[in-house]
Amino acid sequence: TWYNPNYFSLFFSMFPSTIPECDPTVSPRLYHTCMAPISVSTHAGTASHLPCSGHAQLAPKWFCMGVSMVSLSWQLAVLLGNLFILVPTEGSCPVCSPSHAEYWKILALLYYPAFYYPLAACATVGHRASYLLGCLLSWCHCVVHVWQKVDCPQSPKIYRYYSTLSYVPIIFCLMVLSLWYPALLIRSLTGKEETSNKEVMKPRPPALCSQGSATLKSLSQRNGSRGTAPLQVALLLLVAFVPTIQIVRAGMTKDVVVLLVQFGLVPSENPGMPGDMEKELSTVKHYLWSLEVCYVCSLVLCSFASLPRRSNLKALYQGAVLDVFYKAHILRPSRQAIVCWMSFASFQTAFACLGLLIQQVIFFICFAAFTFLVVIPLQSGTSSYLFKIVQNMWPFWLTLVVAVIVQNVAAHYQFLEQHPLRKELTNRRALYIITYLLFPINVLVGVLAGVWRMVISALYNAIHFCQLDISLLNRGVETFDPGYHAYCHYLKTEVSQSHPLMRVFCLLLLQPTKPQGPPEPRTGDLEEGLQLMHTKKAPSGGGRLKRSRARWWLAYTLLNNPSLMACRKTALCDPTANGAQLSPSKP
Amino acid sequence: TWYNPNYFSLFFSMFPSTIPECDPTVSPRLYHTCMAPISVSTHAGTASHLPCSGHAQLAPKWFCMGVSMVSLSWQLAVLLGNLFILVPTEGSCPVCSPSHAEYWKILALLYYPAFYYPLAACATVGHRASYLLGCLLSWCHCVVHVWQKVDCPQSPKIYRYYSTLSYVPIIFCLMVLSLWYPALLIRSLTGKEETSNKEVMKPRPPALCSQGSATLKSLSQRNGSRGTAPLQVALLLLVAFVPTIQIVRAGMTKDVVVLLVQFGLVPSENPGMPGDMEKELSTVKHYLWSLEVCYVCSLVLCSFASLPRRSNLKALYQGAVLDVFYKAHILRPSRQAIVCWMSFASFQTAFACLGLLIQQVIFFICFAAFTFLVVIPLQSGTSSYLFKIVQNMWPFWLTLVVAVIVQNVAAHYQFLEQHPLRKELTNRRALYIITYLLFPINVLVGVLAGVWRMVISALYNAIHFCQLDISLLNRGVETFDPGYHAYCHYLKTEVSQSHPLMRVFCLLLLQPTKPQGPPEPRTGDLEEGLQLMHTKKAPSGGGRLKRSRARWWLAYTLLNNPSLMACRKTALCDPTANGAQLSPSKP
Structure with missing residues (x-):
């Protein structure tokens, strides 16, 4: 038989053995055991100042972004770890059989934000001691992470360097903080700029300062999460596919090629009798390389696909409600508006990640179809199925094109009276006869238009999936789209409050x-x-x-x-x- | 090995041998050879009266619908025959290798409308001789078609009675005409109602009468085609699947069941050693019966899914342009508007057929998933994958539900000051802290919302695919949707002209x-x-x-x-x- 189970083992024999587990000098358990009490005490110490401080308002945006990026990228690494990474390594599906570890992971969703919060809190208090604490904390975190990664650069998960690469944005953020806190400390020790501000801050009207810091926080949170979360997803997509296919390409043997030729996936001059397979082997390698290029290209395209947001918020500030919403809205906070405001940044993050996945799948299919139906046949000189269909169906296509052209020409020269002031319909009898006679051909044109309608709406929805300011549904029912619904309520809260x-x-x-x-x-x-x-x-x-x-x-x-x-x-x-x-x- | 090519032949052995070709007494060649000259002469005879006649305006709608239904259902039978039916029987793909027959089929797209046009034309002339001719023509067509189907009720295409069933609407329309023309003739011989009308018609201002007949024609054309074309597609979908699966169910043997058990598609108590397979055989038959029920249910649902059209035309008659279009439009004919008006009815037909196909696929998948994931596990008492996931992931779902409830309750009682006149945001510090801490959990909620967004937009687009008055794209770009574009221009022409x-x-x-x-x-x-x-x-x-x-x-x-x-x-x-x-x- 042409099928043999041994082929499976043959295929998987191309992959190298997994990397052994590595224990870093500073184990994660030790790290958290030491740092968690420090975090808790910092919480307690800064509780009266947190998160309300006018000082945060004066810090540059990118600093706060760095702070939130640390915590958010951590959280997302944990999330992704829960959802994806552990699936292949733990053997059984973790989402199907929860062990105690799973419960801990759910708790970790609350633990990590609290764990990294002091890093942001120390900057907002606006006191020398807090800057010093921030210095120590950020150095500590940074050193431990770098140490861990130097100790164990490789991990058996997905790709040997995946773990290290996924830590790059986190370590970068921690390094920024490690440099920024000393700078703040030095400025507070030498300069006098902070003094006047601190005096101003003493009466501290609570609504005011929280207002300022809220805007900043929501802004930094959004930017930070939108930056790092799709980055992690893109990294995961990259390292899950590219090294694998490279290994497959390098380890491709003639036995596998024989199998592929027998399946009909690779063209061969003598498919019946597998003899010398040098040429077919190089063809298979070329195909795999093309797939790899398509994958990387689609991933790059995905990164650029999320277009910039429209300036809806600014329009609402200036009172142009009807430009933004379809109907008149009352811009005041409500229960729903507050809940949506709370979850808006998270929704953006989640939608960006999901959108990246969807776009990657769609773009990859498009690129691969284009490559294997157009580019490779052109390269090799053989005709693909697409070319064959176009070649052999030319009378059909010609009929459609001629019918469309005839209708356009007739409409312009026969059915439209070119009146100097206005255009008027004329020759109605001929119009009805032509409409009647061309009905069946127009149905075929309509089938093509219908396919185009399907393709364009699917592409539009996929490309705009991660944009919450656009509803994927029609005008009347657009708030049934959960993303757009959250966006509308977020806008209401934001406009009325900031x-x-x-x-x-x-x-x-x-x-x-x-x-x-x-x-x-x-x-x-x-x-x-x-x-x-x-x-x-x-x-x-x-x-x-x-x-x-x-x-x-x-x-x-x-x-x-x-x-x-x-x-x-x-x-x-x-x-x-x-x-x-x-x-x-x-x- | 578990796979054996013999299984394929085993599977296909369940189907009975194909039905031999049948030659009717009145062959199609003879029929067309006789009738085509008569049609041509009728064309010539009624040319000066066609299609402009105020008389058509006075005939009831359903009569004209009948006329157009005959020609349109014929045309669509030809179209579908070209595109689908001949593919499995001719051996090789006809769209890939055009023979001379294919060129004739393209010509048939123009031939059939012209061939059946006299049936409609005779009614619009408003003369006794034309009624008599109409009688003879409709009787002739009707008798030939009935004779052919009585001669050869079975055909080897797809399903033995498919050809007969697909002729039912055509024969029904021809029968209506065969009764209607005699009635018209008798009325013109005895009554005097037509006399006054005929006198009125003598001066016949060309623009006026064509205006009236145009509206009628476009209306009847639309209704006729929209009725018969999806009917033919639904029939094709029905007879392509249901008899096949019934044959498979009846011919199911224990050998095939062993194969299915080995594939893991059917649960078995002892999958390793195939012994007595009575129970598994009945399970497989039950599964196949469920699939059949799902298929028929989804087909019924598809028929009801195309909702009625909104009254956009009436709104435009009353001048409410902005209610219909997003921007202000000038309602006058242009080249594009005339071309769109000509192809509008065809587009509707094509979109209705395509939409039925898409809806059938989507609804069938939904029904089958519901049946095999929920209904059958509930019936048999075993737990499906879905139940297992829900059961074992309950801490995860509970976390999400609790987080959402907590946010809603907190928003209502803590963050919203229930002012007598207006609602105001309060407790901002707690709001920011909760937003920050719940961020990772909200991301997971966002993933679910994103999946829902994807599902609802796909379902919405599939259900509204055949409705041209709804754009599947967003507000700003809605005219890129070819269907909606055609609809807008059609509305312009229709409003300005009728x-x-x-x-x-x-x-x-x-x-x-x-x-x-x-x-x-x-x-x-x-x-x-x-x-x-x-x-x-x-x-x-x-x-x-x-x-x-x-x-x-x-x-x-x-x-x-x-x-x-x-x-x-x-x-x-x-x-x-x-x-x-x-x-x-x-x-």
């Missing part, structure tokens, strides 16, 4: 000792609000001039930000409004 | 001998226009009263049909406007 103009106002309140006029924006985060405000440096003038100018400013600001109008009226008329909280939400 | 109010006006013009007031609408086709007009029976009054009432009517009509406003102004001001043509298009 209007940039309000944030600029908070900044102005916090810096009463500065000279008149708006301060120089320290962070790019606030630039948007200042741009919306269009303030000018006020010259010192009379009280009346000053007041009139203030009124002009107000009118101008309200004109540019009509969504603020409602707040103003409410704040003035509503007797229960709490002026101290300065909430910018709309009724 | 406003029901204009058609009522034409009817009033054509019946000047009738007493005052609007005539009783003869056909349901014109009722819409009268409803839009809301006319009242005018009492005989003074000249001034009459004029003022006419003005009131005009104002009322224009109020109800704002889209007519533009025509009126143009007709009054434009010196080049041709009053005799009464074109209702908008500039």
